[in-house]
Amino acid sequence: MMLPFEKTEYQERVEKVKLSMEEQGIEVLLITDPANMNYVSGYDAMSYYTPQGVIVATELDEPLCIVRFQDLFCATETTWMRKENVIAYPDKFLWEPKKLHVMDFIGDILKEKRLNSKRIGLEFDAYFFTVHWYKSLERCLPDSVFVDATSLVNWIRGQKSPREIEYMQIASRIAEKTLYNAIEKVGIGVRESHVAAGIYSDLVEGTGVYGGEYPSLAPITPAGERTAGAHFSWTTEGKYQDGQLIYMELSGSYKRYHAPLTRTIFVGQPPNTVRETAKIVIEGLNVALSTIKPGVSCEEVExxxxxTINNYGLNKESRMGYTVGLSYPPVWTENTAYFKPGEKTILKPNMTFHMMPGMWLDGYGVAITESLRVTENGCETITKFPKELFVK
Known part of the structure; x- marks a missing residue:
């Protein structure tokens, strides 16, 4: 299997991780976030519902990838390291986890490699790292000192390589085609589930050249009053009606890289309140985009x-953007920098964000978003789609 990146790029990533570890006094890092695992090792499989991990140690020249034996072939096919550094555990470690856990297996490997009496970084707040995992490690590694390394790899992922940008651009083309077809399907009497099915089909079908993958988050497609909620999907029996507002947030996925995109649609003649809100959102979006350049802080963008929206009597309490790129379910955000008050992170070239200037108001919502890349002198949108309220 051809890897999505050159071996040298993976090796450079590992060196960056080790440098950050040294700066934080961490000798061993156990990575359990599947996106972070992929970033340093290339491992790519839908196995994240079982315990797994990648070990990076300052004393080891290559990471160790620990997966379930059933997933060994997936790991040897998708990782760049030597085969002896891909280690599989048998299913007995899953049968009675309160007695024998995968973390016991990982603990034994650390002992075997003489990495147990070390300062070990753990991703405390990763989606797939549980309290039970932590307690198991504490029990089997009593001589270790555990420290929080939740976002260590996430922050390194912030500035994208040219190949990563290329993959996000392909994901954008998939998202654009999908959204265009979804808007075309909307009409009075059309079932919401019919449009949702088309979205899934187009996301996987991809473009004429590139196929797509499953996204890290299901498409968000509320209609009517449900647009006042930020994270509704379609309804199973609902049909689009005259005078109904809809917004669609979705992302293409290519080599696990995402580029989210959102647009709002109105069936029939939009009321002035919706038209004006859309104009305000678009104006605010454009002003924020024009603010972005290297050296500017995230809070300045927000x-x-x-x-801009305060000038029209509106206020948005939630963040209006976040880093995005490589991801697995349940989300496509990188969980690092955000466009929000107090966020001091300084923008650098090739950082990538999903700018999310949505307004969820009393009884309705309007969202028009873009994925973007910070350039040497400003920014450019990765997604290319008309910024407007679509009327059907």
Whole structure:
């Protein structure tokens, strides 16, 4: 199997991780976030519902990838390391986890490699790292010191390589085609589930050249009053009606890289409140985009947006953007920098964000978003789609 990146790029990533570990006094890092595992090792399989991990140690020249024996072939096919550094555990470690757990297996490997009496970084707040896992490690590694390394790899992922940007651009083309077809399907009497099925089909079908993958988050497609909620999907029996508002948030996925995109649609003649809200959102979006350049802080971008909508009597309490790129379910955010008040992170070239200037108001919501890349002198949108309220 051809890897999505050159071996040298993976090796450079590992060196960056080790440098960050040294700066934080961490000798061993156990990575359990599947996106972070992929970033350093290339491992790519739908196995994240069982315990697994990648070990990076300053004393080891290559990471160790620990997976379920049933997933060994997946790991040897998708990782760049030597085969002896891909280690599989048998299913007995899953049968009675309160007695024998996968973390016991990982603990034994650390002992075997003489990495147990070390400062070990753990991703405390990763989606797939549980309290039970932590307690198991404490029990089997009593001489270790555990420290929180939740976002260590996430932050390294922030500035994208040219190949990563290329994959996000392909994901964008998939998202654009999908959204265009979804808007075309909307009409009075059309079932919401019919449009949702088309979205899934187009996301997987991809473009004429590139196929797509399953996204890290299901498409968000509320209609009517449900647009006042930020994270509704379609209804199973609902049909689009005249005078109904809809917004669709979705992302293409290519080599696990995402580029989310959102647009709002109105069936029939939009009321002035919806038209005006859309105009305000678009103006605020454009002002925020024009603010972005290297050296600017994330809070300055959010302030530009907030100041613009405040002029019209609106206020957005939630963050209006976040880092995005490589991801697995349940989300496509990288969980690092955000466009929000107090966020001091300084923008650098090739950082990538999903700018999410949505307004969820009393009885309705309007969202028009873009995925973007910070350039040397400003920013460019990775997604290319008309910024407007679509009327059907």
């Amino acid at each position: 302030k530009a947006w907030q100041t």
